[in-house]
Amino acid sequence: MAVAPHSSNTYRDSDLPRTELEQLELSVVIPCLDEAETIVECVTTALQTLTFHKIAGEVIVADNGSTDGSPLLAEECGARVVSVKEKGYGSALMGGIDNARGRYIVMGDADGSYDFRAIPLFLQKLRSGCDLVQGCRLPVGGGVVESGAMPWLHLYVGNPFFSRFARLLFRTPIHDINCGLRAFSKELYRRIDQRCTGMEFAVEMVLKATLFGESIGEVPITLHPDKRITGKPHLRTFRDGWRTLRFYLLISPRWIFLYPGLFLMAAGALLGGLALGSVQIGSAVLGINTALVSSMIVIVGYQLVIFAALMKIFAVMEGLLPYNKTTKTYFQLFTLERGLLCGGAALLPGLTLIGLALYHWWSASFGDLTSEVTLYYVVPGVLLSILGIQTLFSSFAFSILGMKRKKASHSISY
Numbered sequence: 117m118a119v120a121p122h123s124s125n126t127y128r129d130s131d132l133p134r135t136e137l138e139q140l141e142l143s144v145v146i147p148c149l150d151e152a153e154t155i156v157e158c159v160t161t162a163l164q165t166l167t168f169h170k171i172a173g174e175v176i177v178a179d180n181g182s183t184d185g186s187p188l189l190a191e192e193c194g195a196r197v198v199s200v201k202e203k204g205y206g207s208a209l210m211g212g213i214d215n216a217r218g219r220y221i222v223m224g225d226a227d228g229s230y231d232f233r234a235i236p237l238f239l240q241k242l243r244s245g246c247d248l249v250q251g252c253r254l255p256v257g258g259g260v261v262e263s264g265a266m267p268w269l270h271l272y273v274g275n276p277f278f279s280r281f282a283r284l285l286f287r288t289p290i291h292d293i294n295c296g297l298r299a300f301s302k303e304l305y306r307r308i309d310q311r312c313t314g315m316e317f318a319v320e321m322v323l324k325a326t327l328f329g330e331s332i333g334e335v336p337i338t339l340h341p342d343k344r345i346t347g348k349p350h351l352r353t354f355r356d357g358w359r360t361l362r363f364y365l366l367i368s369p370r371w372i373f374l375y376p377g378l379f380l381m382a383a384g385a386l387l388g389g390l391a392l393g394s395v396q397i398g399s400a401v402l403g404i405n406t407a408l409v410s411s412m413i414v415i416v417g418y419q420l421v422i423f424a425a426l427m428k429i430f431a432v433m434e435g436l437l438p439y440n441k442t443t444k445t446y447f448q449l450f451t452l453e454r455g456l457l458c459g460g461a462a463l464l465p466g467l468t469l470i471g472l473a474l475y476h477w478w479s480a481s482f483g484d485l486t487s488e489v490t491l492y493y494v495v496p497g498v499l500l501s502i503l504g505i506q507t508l509f510s511s512f513a514f515s516i517l518g519m520k521r522k523k524a525s526h527s528i529s530y
Contacts, residue, residue: 251335
């Protein structure tokens with residue numbers, strides 16, 4: 117790749133006619149919070165790269181409340197400064213991207229660790245059809261981490277863990293999900309509707325782009341040591357690590373609710389069936405007490421399955437998850453009427469079994485029932501009744517959440 121020479125010839129707002137300002141190909145967005153030691157080098161390198169490769173673009177510095185003169189320095193060397201009041205890495209980037217004029221966006225940190233001379237590599241993949249191009253610092257994806265550029269905990273634990281976790285849960289086709297140097301089309305940004313205002317903004321973009329079926333590419337890059345001398349890193353290892361993990365779970369109702377719920381239901385049903393049959397395993401006899409515990413397991417599992425469905429509907433309506441063919445089929449199958457029928461189908465036999473137990477009690481003149489026989493009616497009867505009642509009321513909850521909204525881009529009808 118040709119390296120942009122140091123030159124004073126850069127694209128500035130004043131150098132471009134209005135028609136060209138409205139049709140810029142690329143905007144470089146750099147979030148900034150007290151980066152006076154490095155912001156000039158970052159802006160200058162980005163601008164020189166645009167000029168050298170004849171890319172019609174601009175550099176935007178999204179200032180998040182700097183008090184060290186960073187905005188003035190950035191403006192003096194050719195950047196357009198956008199002030200973002202709401203605090204947070206994601207907030208700063210949102211403010212910069214919303215004000216960008218380019219068809220494509222390149223985002224990168226202002227600490228000097230990313231080399232903006234790699235911009236043409238990202239732009240080339242965007243031009244070839246990618247919606248998102250992720251940088252990769254890790255060797256597994258061809259990247260290079262220079263000595264001292266990344267804490268060992270991030271290099272060997274955090275970044276590999278979150279990247280592999282994303283590949284496992286969401287099948288993301290990248291190897292470094294936390295890399296802050298990336299490029300994407302502004303149309304992609306509008307489609308996926310970013311929400312996170314903190315460091316997890318970067319992860320949200322990759323995961324949602326994957327879930328929405330966008331075209332994703334990867335470019336290996338070199339991570340350099342932070343060039344700040346007195347400035348402190350904005351990343352907080354454990355706080356931001358937890359927020360990232362939390363976001364993974366929040367947009368994956370299958371893994372946090374559905375799969376555990378189905379497992380518990382299956383395990384509880386199996387255990388309960390053995391218990392009601394008084395099966396003996398070794399020296400252990402599974403009886404009515406085991407049946408009670410298995411009923412609890414089934415109920416907890418069913419609750420998790422309901423939570424998974426509720427979260428799915430809410431996430432789709434809020435734009436956190438895509439409204440795809442699978443989701444459409446799900447909503448077509450599970451209607452209010454079918455839910456009421458299923459709930460009634462469970463509630464009726466449940467109440468019947470409880471009625472049989474009441475009959476035995478009545479036969480004993482409502483006296484003390486010392487026999488365990490009635491419990492074999494009561495336990496499954498109570499279990500089926502609870503599942504039926506939960507299904508009935510959950511069906512109304514699903515229907516309410518899925519009602520058409522006038523302003524919803526993807527409405528769900530029942």
